[in-house]
Amino acid sequence: MSTRKAGARVLLTLTHAAGFNAGIYRPILKQLDTLNQRSSLKLHIDCVAPSFYGHGVNQYANLQPTDARAWPQLCHRDVLDAWNHHHPTCEPHPLAQQELSHLHKRSIIDLQLRTFNSKISKAELQQRHAATLAILRKRYDIIIGCGHSMGGATLLGMELMQPDTFDQLLLIEPVLFNTNLITSQIASSPLNPLFRKSRARRTRFASKQDALETYQQRGFRRFDPDSLRGYTDEGLIEHDGSATLACQPEFEANLYRGDNNLWPQLDRCKAQTTIIVATHPMPQAILGTTLQHFDRAAARMMAGQVKVCSCGLLCILHLWCHRVQLLHADWFDVVQEVKGSHFVVMERPGLIANELHDMLSTL
Numbered sequence: 001m002s003t004r005k006a007g008a009r010v011l012l013t014l015t016h017a018a019g020f021n022a023g024i025y026r027p028i029l030k031q032l033d034t035l036n037q038r039s040s041l042k043l044h045i046d047c048v049a050p051s052f053y054g055h056g057v058n059q060y061a062n063l064q065p066t067d068a069r070a071w072p073q074l075c076h077r078d079v080l081d082a083w084n085h086h087h088p089t090c091e092p093h094p095l096a097q098q099e100l101s102h103l104h105k106r107s108i109i110d111l112q113l114r115t116f117n118s119k120i121s122k123a124e125l126q127q128r129h130a131a132t133l134a135i136l137r138k139r140y141d142i143i144i145g146c147g148h149s150m151g152g153a154t155l156l157g158m159e160l161m162q163p164d165t166f167d168q169l170l171l172i173e174p175v176l177f178n179t180n181l182i183t184s185q186i187a188s189s190p191l192n193p194l195f196r197k198s199r200a201r202r203t204r205f206a207s208k209q210d211a212l213e214t215y216q217q218r219g220f221r222r223f224d225p226d227s228l229r230g231y232t233d234e235g236l237i238e239h240d241g242s243a244t245l246a247c248q249p250e251f252e253a254n255l256y257r258g259d260n261n262l263w264p265q266l267d268r269c270k271a272q273t274t275i276i277v278a279t280h281p282m283p284q285a286i287l288g289t290t291l292q293h294f295d296r297a298a299a300r301m302m303a304g305q306v307k308v309c310s311c312g313l314l315c316i317l318h319l320w321c322h323r324v325q326l327l328h329a330d331w332f333d334v335v336q337e338v339k340g341s342h343f344v345v346m347e348r349p350g351l352i353a354n355e356l357h358d359m360l361s362t363l
Contacts, residue, residue: 211232
């Protein structure tokens with residue numbers, strides 16, 4: 001494994017999970033900046049970290065909850081929009097000089113309600129993708145993507161649409177189902193605990209600070225403080241003396257009813273890809289049982305030995321198979337199991353920053 005040349009121009013794209021926003025990456029970028037400045041390479045890193053439609057403070061006038069189901073195409077479009085918005089004329093600058101501008105200032109850009117267009121054809125998406133990538137390839141030596149859950153699947157989908165979009169990918173707990181084992185009807189069932197849990201989410205707080213203190217006490221108490229503050233800063237809209245969740249529960253619930261169907265196309269991926277899988281994913285927390293229990297149950301399901309069980313448990317077992325599949329997938333260059341939950345990005349930002357720094361430093 002060789003080292004990159006000093007001062008190489010890098011485009012780093014960060015994408016978040018369902019229900020969250022770009023603010024969660026603040027501590028990762030701060031730590032990555034420190035690591036880069038200490039490095040002899042001192043890469044010129046330009047970063048784009050969009051909050052996907054329906055997630056951040058930039059709201060749309062006519063967005064419908066069912067629009068969430070088209071997230072594989074529409075989040076792809078959001079990344080293209082962010083690339084075009086952030087890089088039409090600018091030259092790359094070191095990450096330190098950016099002062100995390102995209103994450104910190106995005107909240108004050110374009111706050112008026114905009115009209116949302118939920119329609120984009122595959123041909124249009126491909127055309128825009130190819131045109132944008134051609135420009136970026138002239139400007140950057142390296143293009144790297146880091147995505148969490150839904151965000152990881154979005155970046156992988158972009159790579160599969162046009163192989164060589166990314167030189168390297170870091171995908172953390174990506175939403176990637178083997179459709180031979182997990183049907184879209186199961187993963188998107190209203191009985192899926194993720195669907196039910198998101199619909200019950202609290203939406204209103206006295207202020208962003210009130211939301212922050214509430215989440216610190218329960219729900220997200222294991223999150224890194226800077227990551228949690230980034231989430232509440234970008235994820236709540238203050239108006240008339242209260243703060244409302246930007247990603248509404250019904251919208252988030254419908255995200256889990258989308259279907260990306262990426263698994264059959266994985267052999268098209270040309271980017272050097274690292275997958276991070278958590279040791280304690282979400283199903284354990286939801287049902288309160290042991291990791292080993294679900295590993296055994298998932299193995300039985302994949303062997304065709306699970307015939308009858310409740311619909312809710314069936315959803316959980318299919319989601320658990322997702323973890324086992326990722327751990328044994330041979331399409332990726334590295335599959336790394338780390339201690340943490342599905343929210344490892346927010347719980348262990350230092351781990352992710354170090355992974356990104358290692359990726360940025362070597363070919």
